[in-house]
Amino acid sequence: MTIDQTCQSLEDLGHLNSILSRCSNVNELQHFIHVLDSEKEKTDTAIRTLHNSSYKEESASIRELELKRVELSGTLGNMKSLVSVTTEAHQLGDQITTKVKYLDQEKTKVLQTYEFVNNVQVLKTELANAHLSIQNEDWLKACESINVIRQLPDWVLTSRFVNATVPTSALPDEPKEVLEVWIKDLSQILTKEFDRAASERNPDRITYYFKLFPLVGQQSIGIKSYSSFICNIIHEQSRLNMKTSQGTNTSHAFLILKLFETISNILIQHSNVIKKHYEPRYILDVMQKIQNECDLQCGLIFDTFWDTQRLDRVVNLVREYDYPVLVEALTTSSEDRSNVDRQPIDERISLSNIGDLLNELALILNRWSMYCKFFSSKWNEFKNEGEPGKTEITSLPEALFNSAFMSKIKERINPVFDTLSTFYLRRSLEKAYEIEEFPNITKNLNQSVQLVLTHSVESFVPPSSKPASSLIDDLVFVLNNIYKRAVSTGQSSIINNLINSTRRILETNFLSIVAKELKETHPRYNTQLINFKTILTNTATASRQGTPVPANDDTSFIKSATTALQSLNLNNDESNTARISKYLILLNSISLFDEYLSQLVSNLLNEVETDYLVFLEEGENRINRLNLKVILENLTGKIHGICDASLTQHVRILYTQVFKPRLTKLTVNLFAENEFLLTLEEFDSIDSSNSDGVSTFLQEFTQLTFPYYAIMTQDSYNKLIAMFIDQLSKDLEEKIWSLENKCNELGLIKLERSTSALITSLTKLNYKLRDRFVRVTQIIMVSNLGDDEEIDNLGEMHWVLTPTERLKARNLRVDR
Incomplete structure (x- = not known):
């Protein structure tokens, strides 16, 4: 018997309670005790059976676990042997690593020593070469030797070994001190020679000395000297242009244009020289100096223009002018207006003179704007060298935006x-x-x-x-x-x-x-x-x-x-x-x-x-x-x-x-009341063309409006005719409503034809005006519906008539 069956048997004993509750005499109680003893024996037997079966299963499980423990003991012994081997291998690896690191350290020391010895040899050689070249005034070789020394690590120049072994009787000082003295002296010499070459306008000598500054680490001095050289060219050329223009009709805008042309040519030509020997970022420093010089020259030209034209006086006269003609036109009627003798206008503020001044100022600003475009393009080109995607101009360089001439434009020229x-x-x-x-x-x-x-x-x-x-x-x-x-x-x-x-x-x-x-x-x-x-x-x-x-x-x-x-x-x-x-x-x-x-x-x-x-x-x-x-x-x-x-x-x-x-006169004879009660013979005799009333209306309408169409602009005429059509559509609607019980089926057909012809003629020049007649056309359409046709069957029509008006329109016919 399983555990589940045993538990089920114990649950079945619950019915004994109900039997006990029904016992009412001794016999029944004795019978109940007998039943209870029988159930007890069955239960005891079931429990013993369950205990015996469970004991056998647990004993089998224990024996199986004991066997597995024996097997695991052998595996544990093997694992301990493996750990021992791994530990020995790890110790051997640590020993090998230590020896390899030691060898690497020794190799590094050897390489450092070798490099140091080579650097010391290079230092001694280049010091000697530089000293000899300076004595011979061979500035190129001297700067090249100094450049080689500058490339050496700084700790080499300051090491005690170098300070003890490198100095000679010719160069007794420490190499670091000697190098600093040479760089300082050469900077002065190169600057002096560059300025001399610049004054002589010798391009070969200028380039020769300009490329030496980076070799001695004095790029800033070289850029400063070169910027001064370029600015002097701009200054002299601008002054020459101004001097040449004296006594001629040359405009000041033309002088500014020549100035900008000079700057652009210089920037294009000399930027290649700078990029060849310097980093591109140094060109921005040169451009900053060029812009400063540009501001000076532009300001000088504009101030000359201002003083020559006496712009301050002209502006005051302009502000004092009170526009008498416009005031008179706005304050007096044409009948009262007469040829009043007015004071003649100052010639300095005549239209021709003011126009010339404005043209001159506009040209100056135009040239400046184009120059800003060029300058910004070049600035971005050099600033983002090697990044072609970043050359788009979205703003001006600070050198331009905060320049002196830009401030003058904002504060003086623009107002x-x-x-x-x-x-x-x-x-x-x-x-x-x-x-x-x-x-x-x-x-x-x-x-x-x-x-x-x-x-x-x-x-x-x-x-x-x-x-x-x-x-x-x-x-x-x-x-x-x-x-x-x-x-x-x-x-x-x-x-x-x-x-x-x-x-x-x-x-x-x-x-x-x-x-x-x-x-x-x-x-x-x-x-x-x-x-x-x-x-x-x-x-x-x-x-x-x-x-x-x-x-x-x-x-x-x-x-x-x-x-x-x-x-x-x-x-x-x-x-x-x-x-x-x-x-x-x-x-x-x-x-x-x-x-x-x-x-x-x-x-x-x-x-x-x-x-x-x-x-x-x-x-x-x-x-x-x-x-x-x-x-x-x-x-x-x-x-x-x-x-x-x-x-x-x-x-x-x-x-x-x-x-x-x-309009009232035109519509008098249009759609007469007795015109739409027709017999079949009268309907057949109607001419297919317009009725007499419609023809007369259109003829008089043409006579009235066509002269205006020939004279007025399309926009004005459209407004006029739209107003005319608006009123006419209202008058037509009133006339059609007045035909109630005064028209029959044939008369309404004639009315529809006449109205259609009228609307077509009136709107042939502007088809959109047909929308103004939509009420009229819907009234006629509804009135023409047959007796068996329903308004609701007209589909999804956009009605402008109310339901009451539609019913009224349907009943216009006298014969419905």
Whole structure:
């Protein structure tokens, strides 16, 4: 019996408790005792059986473990023998290692001794050679010997053995002291000889002595001498250029250009000599000295320019100028404005003189920017020698950024340039306003009249340029010049300040003046640019007074119409036509200026992309063209917003005064109430072309709008027609709603055709305007649905009509 079976038997004895609880007499108790004794014997038997079986298993396991212990005892003895062998091997290895280390130490001592002996021999030999060469003034051999001695370890020169054995009767001092004395004396000799060769401009001797300085460990003295030599060349050449330019028309910008050319040539030529005998990093020291000399010469040239042109006096005069013409234009009306005698402007601040000064300053800054590009490129090249990936210019070297001339540019040149540029722009605007002319648009009107009367509007080709004030061309020309000039300087601060000044001047002066003139020339209510009825009447009168005109002679008819048009007297400022003409020209002026300014800035952005100039972020030593682009784009964005708002405002005035009164008359006979209750015979007799009302409307619409299309810019005309279409779509919608119970199925088909033809003709020049008629088209579409068609079956249409309006449109028909 297993342990599990025995445990199960013990658990089964639990039923005896239930038997005991049910015993109620002696017999039952005796029976229970008998059962209990039987169960006890079974349990005892099971336990004995379990004990016997467990004892046998444990005895077998013990015997097996004893056998394994005997086997492990043999293995343990073998392991002890192996440990003993390993210990002996380790001891032998330690002995071998100790002997090898000893041998290595002995070898090192021998090599050190051998090296020391060789160094001592070299030292004695080179000391003797150097001493002999110095006595013979053979400086090259002397420096080469000293260079060999300098390469020896320092402990060799200071060892007691050397100090005891090397000194001779000719050189009794210790080698270290002798070497220091020789280096000091040779440095003085080489410097003196180099300066003599430099004064004689002997390139061979200069190179000869220059390459000796590194041999005696005096690279700094050699670089200092060579830098002085180069700076003297720059100084003398600059002074020679200035002396030669006296009494001539040579500009100071040209002198600075020649200075930079001299520096660049010297740097390119002499850098090879320096790299050959010195480390590349020493060239940076030379470039620092060159930049210091450059600052001196640039400062001298600019100070001469400043004094010659008396710039301080010019700047004061510019700041005192009060722009009387612009003030008068902004404060008085055109009727009150007269030819007032003004004090003549000082010739020193005339536009030509200021323009010359600005060109000169711009050229100076342009040459400086290009020089900075070259200098930075060379600096990075020598600084990152052997690392071609690090030659990109992201900032200026400190030698440039903190240079004296850079400080002068920031503190003196840039403020003067900003002041003169602002004056040049405002004074040019003032001058352009004084000589402003408005073009005669009679030719444009003649052409539009001819095309309308001969029904040849479709053949009209818009002119490349629309009539505008001469002020626009003059102003854009000036802006183009000053911005190109500012960008050419490579100075972000100048461009930024000029943009801010330009925006302020355009807002407060130019656009304010144009807005004021527009206000003064508002077209009178219900006036027209061209009254075709008057022209046709005058044409008929002229024909009756002369020879009868053949029916098909269009040429004579046009001549008569042109004569009638000229009788309108466009030159009379008080005439309605003249007021509208000037108003249209002013609108064109705003629109064209906005367009020209965008083109100008676009061209400037392309110039900013050029890589020959360095544009530093204002106030920081970091090249950043992106920030400059954002500033330029912001200029057009802000001016465009102002121009567009002004244009929209004054086009709306034109629409309200001229077009809106005419629109009511044009739509009187459009879609008459009795026109859309048709019989089948009446529907079949309808011409496939436009109805009489639509044809008349389109003819009068063309007569009304085409002269404006021939004169106005596309942007202005689009705004005008959009306003016209907005109102027309509302009027059409009202007319269609008024047809409730006044049209049948055939009438609605005619209405749909007429409306489609009308919309197509009105929007052929600008297809986007069709969206303004979407309510009208949806009303007609819903009203034309058959009785068995449901609105909900039209798919995912974007409805602009409300459900109530759709239901109303469906019930327009009287026969539904």
